[in-house]
């Protein structure tokens with residue numbers, strides 16, 4: 526039985542925290558502010574679990590695709606963000622399914638990907654090389670198991686959060702792809718919560734929790750296989766949802782506070798430059814380019830350039846030359862996003 530008392534209690538606590546996150550996010554004047562930032566942070570940390578190391582600086586600088594990053598790790602993390610947002614968009618048409626996972630992994634890896642056809646896949650200990658787990662093999666067997674996984678996802682008799690946590694184990698144990706199973710499974714976690722309305726936007730920053738506890742995460746996955754130890758696994762995941770939701774809600778609240786402060790400061794010091802749209806844009810693009818203002822219809826090039834320079838003049842933005850272009854950094858926001866203000870613990 527999955528739904529023990531302790532598990533259900535953990536689920537209720539997690540759900541409360543998600544509700545509070547939803548309330549915090551709804552106070553933002555523009556959802557794009559967190560929908561841009563949090564999936565990028567999630568992408569950075571989720572990719573880092575796989576030793577794909579990029580910085581939020583690189584990511585935010587290239588977030589709008591105006592300039593292409595040459596760094597492979599940055600490209601890969603940006604694909605994670607793209608996969609998450611595409612998965613989110615797909616929920617308008619259909620629930621999470623095997624097809625969703627196949628689309629997600631394809632976007633993530635940057636190449637069309639289907640379930641494993643090769644045999645002999647094993648998960649090994651990085652240090653000793655010992656085999657920790659041997660996932661099932663055989664394409665038709667994997668497809669059958671994915672169909673079971675999909676049925677389980679749609680079993681409304683089971684608490685949604687418990688379903689997310691249990692199905693994450695199932696998905697990782699099936700290990701349907703040659704690579705990207707962890708990242709795909711983490712994206713699917715968010716999608717399951719959004720699909721069931723427990724989360725409105727894909728802004729749960731759960732990978733950070735897992736990254737901080739990677740060994741425990743692997744150990745608990747293995748304990749389900751070896752000892753059928755579901756309760757510790759489910760409690761671990763549900764506690765992750767709770768603490769991450771709480772952490773994300775305080776991040777969102779801090780962003781909102783900074784946004785309001787910035788709005789007032791600019792209104793007082795540069796009344797001719799000030800508009801709510803402009804301030805919101807500086808929070809949607811912490812690395813702003815003249816083109817971002819032009820595209821948003823805030824001003825024509827020349828005026829947009831003057832605005833950004835004036836904002837830099839009062840210290841709201843910092844200028845940086847990148848090649849022949851100038852970009853304007855919302856440094857206070859970047860410091861918040863960089864995680865300097867709280868930890869997940």
Ligand SMILES: Nc1ncnc2c1ncn2[C@@H]1O[C@H](COP(=O)(O)OP(=O)(O)OP(=O)(O)O)[C@@H](O)[C@H]1O
Pocket residue numbers: 571572574575576648657658697698702703704705706707708709710743746747750
């Ligand atoms: N003993 C285990 N049983 C089941 N699944 C496991 C076990 N150990 C690890 N895993 C899963 O395998 C994932 C790694 O698989 P894979 O390399 O295909 O994914 P990835 O997305 O490339 O990597 P990562 O999750 O490290 O970012 C881990 O994230 C974890 O979810």
Ligand SMILES: [Mg+2]
Pocket residue numbers: 575704705706
């Ligand atoms: Mg891998």
